[in-house]
Amino acid sequence: MLTDTKIKSLKPRDKAYRVADHNGLCIEVRPSGTKLWRYRYRFNNKASMLSLGEYPIVGLADARKARDQARLLLDNSINPSQNRKQEKIEAQHLSANTFELVANEYITEILIDRSSGYISKFKKALEFDVFPVIGDKNVKDITSADILHIIRSTVKRVRETGKRGSGEVTALNNQKFIGAVMRYAIATLRADNDPTYAVRGAIARPEIEHARPLTIQEQKLFRSGLDTFKGSNTVRNALLTMAYTMLRSIEIRRMKWSYVDFGLKIINFPISTRSNNQERTTKKNRLHLVPMSNQLFDLLKIQFIESGNKEYVFPSVYGHNDGVIGNSTLNVALKNMGLNTVTAHDFRATASTILNEKDFDEDWIEKQLAHADQNKTRASYNHAKYMEQRRDMLQQWADIVDGWKE
Known part of the structure; x- marks a missing residue:
């Protein structure tokens, strides 16, 4: 021996x-x-x-x-x-079913028709908070304890870094993204259960801060602040367009020159075809017509000098984000003007409140806000309804906005 x-x-x-x-x-x-x-x-x-x-x-x-x-x-x-060969095959099979590999497959196969912005958000969430914890783990072995650790760590990270936004919202988004990947793993016979289900309710979603109308002081600060605006002309013009039109920030950001008809003085937001890298032009992806006030007409003529040779009316100053200004640009600009608690969406609430107080027809206001018609068949034909009334209303509204600086 x-x-x-x-x-x-x-x-x-x-x-x-x-x-x-x-x-x-x-x-x-x-x-x-x-x-x-x-x-x-x-x-x-x-x-x-x-x-x-x-x-x-x-x-x-x-x-x-x-x-x-x-x-x-x-x-x-x-x-x-x-037996050893079989063990190697099984080990290779397990290594091919790590959460990171399955998540990347999910992004490639399932998210192919989502916007580039959503895919980027999905990837960054996983890279920041998820992959470091369970990226190398087989999807079959991921537990609810893993998910709880991830979402609690996410809340802590956001709070400690002092980043803008709620740690709870970020954590809940991470939980949602993990759940989507796990359900894909179940559907492809690589996992047996979704471990995110057991931790639902472990993190409370913060109350939604609904849009609210600007105070008189905020109205004055906004309008006078535009006269001394230190940012780019494109961002300034986007802010004023938002105020004049009652449009959502996504509609401002995704507005193309092909939608603008100077002859008819109207902006025509079409239904998006939503190709791989294209976002919806409106929140509900519906046809939406915006008659131009005189102020908006003059403003867009000026903006045409800035960006008329580009696809988007308000392009990114630095050429990022698929050529459009970033989704936080308008809100950041408002904060730089001293409007720390005002968001882009508050301008829609302001218009709705003031126009209702002035007894404009509620149907005109709702149509201009592009709120959903409960009757979908009727809604598909009603995009041009009350057009002349809405044109007059938006002209009076633009006059009201200009009056804020007096």
Whole structure:
């Protein structure tokens, strides 16, 4: 039988040779000096050999244990070499089902028709908070405890970094994204359950801060602030367009020159075809017509000098975000003007409140806000309804907005 002393004394020769230990175990000494453990056995009357590792990385005691484990397989009519191959195949299968790999497949296969902005948000959420915890873990082995750890850590990270936004909202988004990947894993037979289900309610969603009308002081600060605006002309004009039109920020950002008809003095937001990298032009993806006030007409003529050679009316100053201004640009600009608690959406609430107080027809206001008509068939034909009334209303509204600086 071999001992460590004897193994260490074995010298290389011109050809490889083997020295036996016991019960089929031997050590092979190669001309290079490398010493390898081998287990010789017979299966179905056929001689075979199994590699057990390199000495001294695998010591004598460990080599004997490995041999004994192989012998147990033989006692159960299992070929140790075939068993090892099967284990390698299973290991490769497991490594191909890590959360990160499945998530990337989900993005490629399922999110193909989503906007580039949404896909970017999805990827960043996973890279920031999810992959570091469960990226290398097999989707079958992910537990609800893992998800709870991720969402709690997300809340802590957002709060500690002092980033804008709610840690709870970010955490809940991460939970939603993980759940989407896990359900895809279930559908593709790589997981058995969705571990996000058990932690629903573990993080409370903060109350939504609904849009509210600007105060008189905020109205004055906004209108006078535009006269001393220190940002780009494009962002300034986008802010004023938003105030004049009652449009959502996404509609301002995604407005194209092809929608603007100076002859008819109207902006025509079409139904988007939503190609791979295209976002909806309106929130509900409906046809929407916006008659121009005189102020808006003059403003867009000026903006045409700035960006008339580009696709978007209000393009990104730095050429980012698919050519449009960023989704936080308008809100950041408002804060820089001193309107710290005002958001872009508050201008729609302001218009709705003031116009209702002045007894404009509620149907005109709702149509101009592009709120959904409950009757979908009727809504598809009603995009041009009350057009002249809406044109007059928006003209009076633009006059009201201009009056804020007086």
